[in-house]
Amino acid sequence: MKRRTEDAATEPASPLERRLVFLAGKGGVGKSTVATALALVAVRRRKRVLLLGLDSDDRGRDVAGLRPAPGAEPVEVLPGLFRQNVEGRAALEEYLRLVVPVRRVLQAVFDSRVYQYFVAAAPGLKELMAIGKIWYEVDRGRWDLVIVDSPATGHALQYLRMPKAAYETFTTGLVHREAKRVWDLLRDPASTAVSVVTVAEELPVNETVAICREIREQLALPPGCLFVNRVHAPDLSAAELGPAAARPRGGRPADEALCRAALAAAEEEIAWGALNESYGRRLAAETGWRLVKLPFLFREEFGFGDVEALSRLIEPVVAPAAKPRPGREEPQR
Amino acid sequence: MTSTLRGVVERHDVIVCAGSGGVGKTTTAAAIALWGAQRGRRAAVLTIDPARRLADSLGLPLAGGSEVVVPAALLRENGIVLRGSLSAMMLDQKGAWDSLVERHAPSAEVRDRILRNRFYQHLSQSFAGSQEYMAIEELARLRDSGRYDLIVVDTPPSRHALEFLEAPQRIADFLDRRIVRWFVKPYVAAGWSALRLLNRTAGFVLRALEEAAGVGVLAEISDFFAGMQGLFDGMNERMERVYRVLKSQKTAFVLVSSPEEEVLEEAEYLSDEMRALGMPLRAVVFNRVHEEFTEPVDDDDVPRGAIGGGEWRRVQAALERAGIAPADLARRLARNFAAYQDVARGDGLRLEMFSRGLPRQVPIARVPNFAGDLHQLSALARMHPYLFGGA
Numbered sequence: 001m002k003r004r005t006e007d008a009a010t011e012p013a014s015p016l017e018r019r020l021v022f023l024a025g026k027g028g029v030g031k032s033t034v035a036t037a038l039a040l041v042a043v044r045r046r047k048r049v050l051l052l053g054l055d056s057d058d059r060g061r062d063v064a065g066l067r068p069a070p071g072a073e074p075v076e077v078l079p080g081l082f083r084q085n086v087e088g089r090a091a092l093e094e095y096l097r098l099v100v101p102v103r104r105v106l107q108a109v110f111d112s113r114v115y116q117y118f119v120a121a122a123p124g125l126k127e128l129m130a131i132g133k134i135w136y137e138v139d140r141g142r143w144d145l146v147i148v149d150s151p152a153t154g155h156a157l158q159y160l161r162m163p164k165a166a167y168e169t170f171t172t173g174l175v176h177r178e179a180k181r182v183w184d185l186l187r188d189p190a191s192t193a194v195s196v197v198t199v200a201e202e203l204p205v206n207e208t209v210a211i212c213r214e215i216r217e218q219l220a221l222p223p224g225c226l227f228v229n230r231v232h233a234p235d236l237s238a239a240e241l242g243p244a245a246a247r248p249r250g251g252r253p254a255d256e257a258l259c260r261a262a263l264a265a266a267e268e269e270i271a272w273g274a275l276n277e278s279y280g281r282r283l284a285a286e287t288g289w290r291l292v293k294l295p296f297l298f299r300e301e302f303g304f305g306d307v308e309a310l311s312r313l314i315e316p317v318v319a320p321a322a323k324p325r326p327g328r329e330e331p332q333r
Numbered sequence: 334m335t336s337t338l339r340g341v342v343e344r345h346d347v348i349v350c351a352g353s354g355g356v357g358k359t360t361t362a363a364a365i366a367l368w369g370a371q372r373g374r375r376a377a378v379l380t381i382d383p384a385r386r387l388a389d390s391l392g393l394p395l396a397g398g399s400e401v402v403v404p405a406a407l408l409r410e411n412g413i414v415l416r417g418s419l420s421a422m423m424l425d426q427k428g429a430w431d432s433l434v435e436r437h438a439p440s441a442e443v444r445d446r447i448l449r450n451r452f453y454q455h456l457s458q459s460f461a462g463s464q465e466y467m468a469i470e471e472l473a474r475l476r477d478s479g480r481y482d483l484i485v486v487d488t489p490p491s492r493h494a495l496e497f498l499e500a501p502q503r504i505a506d507f508l509d510r511r512i513v514r515w516f517v518k519p520y521v522a523a524g525w526s527a528l529r530l531l532n533r534t535a536g537f538v539l540r541a542l543e544e545a546a547g548v549g550v551l552a553e554i555s556d557f558f559a560g561m562q563g564l565f566d567g568m569n570e571r572m573e574r575v576y577r578v579l580k581s582q583k584t585a586f587v588l589v590s591s592p593e594e595e596v597l598e599e600a601e602y603l604s605d606e607m608r609a610l611g612m613p614l615r616a617v618v619f620n621r622v623h624e625e626f627t628e629p630v631d632d633d634d635v636p637r638g639a640i641g642g643g644e645w646r647r648v649q650a651a652l653e654r655a656g657i658a659p660a661d662l663a664r665r666l667a668r669n670f671a672a673y674q675d676v677a678r679g680d681g682l683r684l685e686m687f688s689r690g691l692p693r694q695v696p697i698a699r700v701p702n703f704a705g706d707l708h709q710l711s712a713l714a715r716m717h718p719y720l721f722g723g724a
Contacts, residue, residue, distance in 0.1 A: 299675060
């Protein structure tokens, strides 16, 4: 991974020194993997970490080999690492339970059709409640670091837009006050870093450029890193394949067949490497964000050990200054 | 008779490509429409947010909205001959609600009143389902026009793919007259506290909302619903029409997926839910599949699937026997090959597991993980042998 040498002043602080790291990005690029890898780096630095999943439904996926956390309470999945799912509707009910202490009234509210209607239809209400819940977790002082892993699909910006939209739409009242508190946290560069995850291919890159621009320009939120996942870095070159393909034939048919397949795989890897390289350059040029590249891992099945390996690879980049303290065992699965 | 994707496309007028985002749905939809057009169909592809280069290669203008015939010059350049015709249409992603309002507002004043409403402006940006609804309404419109006998729809990259089917119902619920009536009474705009007497619970909820939101916003919401009233009138009829198209015998749902575990989990859920909705999958397309090398490695007949990451030395020996030199190149080639085999074996196992859960008559097409972007017309045609078999 290439890194420009920069002044300490212009170099953004490590995302792990913040209280809240929010990961945005197009679906299917490995946001959960990056979120978990970041969490593992922080846990090795003896931080108490909450990994919050923003999921529209609670079918509870196994994230990067770590079991899902059903229910409203955080579950400790590794020593120092807690997981919790945030869902807007549940967050709203939790909130109402706090402000309406009478259970019978509350039940009547939940059952009423006007309430059902409003929860289902009010634009952005669920997003606003979910992000309010994130604020609550950051503010209550239980965690050194809260990492928000946005939904498996959808780019998560709708969550970041909501506090500002609500704060501007509702010029007085409770929503205005609550939205402003959340917005102030999100905008504070000492507390928050909004990072983006992508892969270096055409469509994700187009979307990522737009996401980074919106985060920095329209929303004016403090940017973190741009994680580029699944980067192919071939140790083969096209120049080497020419002579190999032109070798004299006449060996055993089985060897010849294997040879053709191996050369095809090499061509494939070289092509992916070139594609990733060129889109990586575009990302750097068009966003100006700091890139953190994660290699494509050739695995039959992607598991927790692979996330661990990735976390060690990104560690020197995302947490360069701090040194791990001795005397604590490595987390076990 | 074994069913094939070819047969499914031949027997249906509407193909809906469903699946999670980022699995090549748009490309697959375009490839299916192109194939139909090459074989004499009057084909149209309805897409949501294509890659810039795919839009270019179909001759689509960047601003969405209307149908365009893919220019003959573009086809010629790519060596493609159509016996039928190919049109493409891109839905305007941002303006989906705006077009809905423009299309159905009873008058220009009502239209402007809605478009200017602040509540509407926030709603149209953040309320999910509008793209899905517009895609379905456009589909019904194209179908009714009679200009096409094959329409291929690329569904929007929703939170999950089922939203495409649920969106019309959700929009209808949102615009439900019985509920909306609450918001359009004149005294609502003045302050919802007036409603307290009507129903204790509703009164409580509305009072809480008023306290939370401020009276000014409620007036705006009320005004919005008053403006939207004219739009509700044809709603049920339109809903029935789009569901009729979706449930028609001539409409087929094709699931597009990739071999990744997360994507397959989503696909499995979708497949079950669609069956329950009475709109079962007719075919499955797996994109980005790494295929395993299954021929024996040496003469001692190594069984299928035996080449893995740990087996690269044996592969290196075979490559050197076949004349690859120097040894260092043979080693790197062998390691790369073995790494790809690991991925391919994983893909194969996951797809096999997934396929076992499908009804037997649902055909499955596997498209390889082409390196590079498939965004040229000629490149779309490269998918055809994998989707539809030999010529």
